Amino acid sequence: MASTLKLHGRIDFLVNNGGGQFSSPANMMSAKGWKAVIDTNLNGTFLCCREAYNAWMKDHGGVIVNIIADMWKGFPGMAHTGAARAAVDNLTKSLAIEWAHSGVRINSVAPGTIISKTAMENYKEYGPTLFKMSVPFSPAKRLGVPEEISPAVCFLLSPAANYITGATLKVDAGQSLYHSIWEIPEHDAWPEAPEGENTDVLREIMDKTKSKL
Ligand SMILES: CCCCCCCCCCC/C=C/C(=O)SCCNC(=O)CCNC(=O)[C@H](O)C(C)(C)COP(=O)(O)OP(=O)(O)OC[C@H]1O[C@@H](n2cnc3c(N)ncnc32)[C@H](O)[C@@H]1OP(=O)(O)O
Numbered sequence: 001m002a003s004t005l006k007l008h009g010r011i012d013f014l015v016n017n018g019g020g021q022f023s024s025p026a027n028m029m030s031a032k033g034w035k036a037v038i039d040t041n042l043n044g045t046f047l048c049c050r051e052a053y054n055a056w057m058k059d060h061g062g063v064i065v066n067i068i069a070d071m072w073k074g075f076p077g078m079a080h081t082g083a084a085r086a087a088v089d090n091l092t093k094s095l096a097i098e099w100a101h102s103g104v105r106i107n108s109v110a111p112g113t114i115i116s117k118t119a120m121e122n123y124k125e126y127g128p129t130l131f132k133m134s135v136p137f138s139p140a141k142r143l144g145v146p147e148e149i150s151p152a153v154c155f156l157l158s159p160a161a162n163y164i165t166g167a168t169l170k171v172d173a174g175q176s177l178y179h180s181i182w183e184i185p186e187h188d189a190w191p192e193a194p195e196g197e198n199t200d201v202l203r204e205i206m207d208k209t210k211s212k213l
C-alpha cells in the first residue's frame, strides 16, 4: 500500500484476487496445508483490506472487490478454500457496514469454474482433468473465462454500482444452483430412521424399487 501511495498518491480501488488452494480430501489435509490456504485466501484478504483502509480509504473513500468462489454447497475436495471463501463473503458484509461512514463500498464476486492457462498450471498434470471434470456441472455446459469475470469486477468498482455494498455477485452461469461435483459412494452407514408407519412406507418403496432393478 505504501509503495502504491508513493507511486500514485491515492488508492481508489482494491481487488483481492490473489489466491488458490490444492485439492485434497479433508481428512488428508495437514495442519500446515490447511493454514497455508486460510492464510492466503482469508488472512491475506483481511490484511489487504485493513491496510488499504487505514492507509487511504478511511479518509478518502474507495471501492474494494473480493474474489471468492462457488462454495455455496460447501466445497468438498477443497474444504479449506471453501471455509476461507465463505469467511471472506461474511467479512465483506461486516466491512461494508463498519466502513460505510468513510464512503467505502466493498463487495464480492463469486466465480464458477473459470479456465485459464495459469489457473490450470497450478494443478500440474491433473489440471486438464480437473477443469474438464467441471464442464457437465455448469448449466452453460462450458467453463467460463477470466474475460467473463472482469466485467463484473469493473461494474462493482464503477459509479454504476454506487448504491451497492456488502453484496456478493455470483458469476457462474448458475453453477451454484446445480449439481455438486462430489460423488457420494453407495453406502449403508447412515443411522436407521425411527420405527413407525412412515419408515414402513419408506422400506416398502425401497423394496419395490429394488425388485424392479
Ligand atoms: C477432487 C475433487 C476436487 C473438487 C473439484 C473442483 C473442480 C475444480 C474447480 C477449481 C476451482 C478453483 C480454481 C482456482 O482457484 S484457480 C487458481 C489456481 N491457483 C491456485 O490454486 C494457486 C495454488 N497455490 C497456492 O495458492 C499456494 O501455493 C498454496 C496456498 C496452496 C500454498 O501456499 P504457501 O506458499 O503458503 O505454502 P507452501 O507451498 O509452502 O505449502 C504449505 C503446505 O501446504 C500443503 N500443500 C501445498 N500444496 C499442496 C498440494 N498440492 N497437495 C497437498 N498439500 C499441499 C503442504 O502441507 C505444504 O507443506 P509442506 O510442503 O511442508 O508439506
Ligand SMILES: NC(=O)C1=CN([C@@H]2O[C@H](COP(=O)(O)OP(=O)(O)OC[C@H]3O[C@@H](n4cnc5c(N)ncnc54)[C@H](OP(=O)(O)O)[C@@H]3O)[C@@H](O)[C@H]2O)C=CC1
Pocket: 017, 018, 019, 020, 021, 040, 044, 067, 068, 069, 070, 110, 111, 112, 113, 114, 115, 116, 118, 119, 120, 122, 146
Ligand atoms: N479459476 C477458477 O475456476 C476460480 C478461481 N477463483 C479464484 O480467483 C482468483 C484468481 O484465480 P485465477 O486467475 O483463476 O488463477 P491464477 O492461478 O491465474 O491466479 C491466481 C493468482 O493468485 C496469486 N497468488 C496465489 N497465492 C498468493 C499469495 N499467497 N500471495 C499473493 N498472490 C498469490 C498468484 O500469483 P503468482 O502468479 O505469483 O503465483 C496468481 O497471480 C484466485 O483467488 C482463485 O482462487 C475462484 C473461483 C474459481
